[in-house]
Amino acid sequence: MKLYPLFADLHDRPVLVAGGGAVAERKVAMLLEAGARVTVGAPLLSPALQGWVEAGRVIHRAGAFEPRWLDGAWLVIAATDDPRLHQHxxxxxxxxxIFVNVVDDAARSSFQVPAVIDRAPITIAISSGGDAPMFARLIRERLETVLDHSLGRLAVLASRLRKRIRLRYPEPSTRRRFYEQLFSGTVADLVRRGQPAQAQAEAERLLASPVDAPRGSVVLVGAGPGDPGLLTLRGLRALNEADVILHDRLVSAEVLALARRDAERIEVGKQSGHHHTTQDGIHALMLEHASKGRRVVRLKGGDPFVFGRGGEELEFLRGHDIPYEVVPGITAAVACAAYAGIPLTHRDHAQSVRLLTAHCKASHDTLDWPALASERQTLAVYMGVAQLEAFQQRLIAHGRAASTPFALVENGSRPEQRVVTGTLGQLARRAVEQAVKSPALLILGEVATLAGSLAWFGAPPVDETLVPPPGCVDRVADADRLLAAIHHA
Structure with missing residues (x-):
């Protein structure tokens, strides 16, 4: 976050605007709406500014700028056409x-004037940190079309009832649910239709209704591979309704940032060789919080039902009579392949796709290796970085050609996405050579050759012709010796 967002109470507080033209006029108009005591300093004023001065709404200091004009000011806006004066x-x-905004000069400004959506008393401010004000205005225009103008009137009604609501619902989770009912049900419809008396009566009826103990629930939400834009609308709604979020390590910070700020966040991440929370521990946390009437979101990277243990968690919830639902997510194989420009199926190269995991309760030897080694199919292997050597050797031993193309997609769909390509015979060596780390997904099959020509997101694929990063030479040599030993064995 580049700037710290805040809303300033300027009511009856002195503010100086240096400048008397159209830009200064717009700044003064906003300040007057906020109730500020505005002084405008300029030799000449626009007709509107002159009218406000004559009406007694604005004080005018005529002539060239003087430092004493700053005396007592809480805020200053420099809106002249003189850069040297702005610097001064x-x-x-x-x-x-004193906080100062220099129009069109973010470097000299200690605060920025945002693009504003006014649904008083609801105010939404959008800032680009001064870097792209036109972009902020475009965002404001889009939001203006989706935020009903009745929001302000609804907020006023809720404000009148606020103390009584807090007394009626002392527990934050139950109070939040009452507000959700107030803001999205019949009361909101009546306000929107311009029937304030009926809306007030309906709100009073809701407030007098019996208070039932809330029943907890769990929603399994697929967070996708990392890009917050891939989170579903239903998943976003669940995050904004959650009291508690139990999230995996691989859920991106950008996705977590979309959740309600006051929701309790608990990381229950599992990483190869380092289990922060066991599966039984996750079950216990779901039961604990749901039993207290809380809405729990179990937030998983990718999709809950694709190597996410979602089935095990639903079995546990069903066994303890806890209400649940599932919000699917875009699984890593689909997302990583798409963001790498690799179609998982293709009429010329692959008529089927298999999703595999390198981590399971049994060993690799339980897999149908002859079937996996068949051509004209795509293998998408999850969580396989630590198992690449064994995977490579078994496939080759069962007949998959060493020349079969592969692509390793590291941090798929995220800004730091990296794609490493090569052939199956080079797989383990290339992974060591390029220091590939989790999260990474392996795509093996003829379709992987398309990564070079169809890439559209992030950096181009790293192919065999590129030089290994510094410090990797010894690890590459060790990997080659290990592979030779495995081959001779």
Whole structure:
């Protein structure tokens, strides 16, 4: 976060605007709406500013800028056409610790004026940190079309009932549910239809209704592979309704940032060789919080039912009579392949796709290796970085050609996505050579050759012609010796 967002109470507080043209006029208009005592300093004023001065709404200091104009000001806006004057005003304001906004000069400004959506008393401010103000305005225009103008009136009604609601619902989770009912049900519809008396009566009826003890529940939500744009709308809604979020290690920070800020977040991540929380521990946490009437979101990377132990968790919830639902997510194989430009199936290369995991209760030897070694199919292998050597050797031993193309997609769909390509015979060596780390997904099959020509997201694939990163040479040599030993054995 580049800027710290805040809303300033300027009611009856002095603010200086240096400048008398159209830009200054727009700034003054917003300040007057906030109830500020505005002084405008400029030799000449626009007609609107002159009218506000004559009406007694604005004080005018005529002539060239003087430092004494800053005396007592809480806030300063420099809106002239003189860059040298702007620099002078910004320096004086900094010395006096007065917040200053220099129009079209983010570097000299200590605060930015955001693009605003006004649904008083609800105010939404959008800032680009001064870097892209037009983009902020475009976002505001889009939000304006989806936020009903009745929001402000609904907020006023809720404000009148706030103390009584807090007394009626002292527990935050039950109070939150009452507000959700208030803001999305019949009361909101009546306010939208311009029937304030009926809306007030309906709100009073809801407030007088018996208070039932809330029943806890669990929602298994697939968070997708990392890009927050791939989270489903239903998943987003669940995150914003959650009291508690039990999330995996691989759930991206950007996805977690979409959740309610006051929801309790508990990491229950599992990583190869390092289990922060056992599966039984996760079950216990779901039971504990749901039994207290809380809405729990079990947030999983990818999809809950594709190597996510979602089935085990539903069996546990069913056994303890805890209400549940499942929100599917975009699984890593689909997302990583798409973001790497690799179709999992293709009429010329692959008529089927198999999803595999390198971690399971039994060993690798339980897999149908002859079937996996068949051509014209795509293998998508989850959580396989630590098992690549064994996987490579078994496939080759069962007849899969060493020349079969592969792509390793590291951090798929995220800004740091990296794709490493090669052939099956090079797989383990290339992974060591490029220091591939989890989360990474292996795509093996003829379709992997398309990564080079169809890539569209992130950096181009790293192919065999590129030089290994510094420090990898010894590890590559060790890997080659190990592979030779396995082959001779």
């Amino acid at each position: 005003i910004a320096g004086l304001a900094a010395e006096r610790r």
